[in-house]
Amino acid sequence: MTNGSNRILDEFAKLMTDAAGAAQGVRREVETAFQAQAERLIHSMDLxxxxxxxxxxxxxxxxxxxxxxxxxxxxxxxxxxxxRTPQKRAAGDSKPASTARTKK
The missing domain is CATH 1.20.5 (Single alpha-helices involved in coiled-coils or other helix-helix interfaces)
Structure with missing residues (x-):
């Protein structure tokens, strides 16, 4: 019976190892999918x-x-x-002297 018990424990250990490996694979796939979705969201936000x-x-x-x-x-x-520019105009004069017209 000791041989059978060891065999059951070996099978159980093998099953647990396979389950852990599968869980890691699922975890990697979920991380990859999440990262791809996050990148799509960031690109759509125009950052x-x-x-x-x-x-x-x-x-x-x-x-x-x-x-x-x-x-x-x-x-x-x-x-x-x-x-540098001297003040040519008087304080109240709004037109430059060169543009003033004289009557003939």
């Missing part, structure tokens, strides 16, 4: 990848810095131009 976002963020920051520098430069040039 960007992290690398693309970071690259565009750097471009935007650089453009903002350049814009600030150009704004400061324009303001400095306008100040220099207004300092």
């Amino acid at each position: 960007v990848q992290r690398e693309d976002f970071e690259a565009l963020r750097e471009i935007a920051l650089k453009a903002r810095e350049e814009n600030a520098a150009l704004t400061a430069r324009v303001e400095a040039l306008e100040a220099e131009l207004s300092a």
Whole structure:
């Protein structure tokens, strides 16, 4: 009877090993299906990848810095131009002297 008992336990152990292997296979298939579904969902949401976002963020920051520098430069040039240009018109005169018509 000891031989029969060992044989039953061996068969039971073999059955459990096969069941564990099958469970791992099912688990892998479920993970694969879940991952594929998640990827489909992400693609349908029209999301960007992290690398693309970071690259565009750097471009935007650089453009903002350049814009600030150009704004400061324009303001400095306008100040220099207004300092160089003498005030030819009187305070109440709204038309330049060159465009005024004279009667004949």
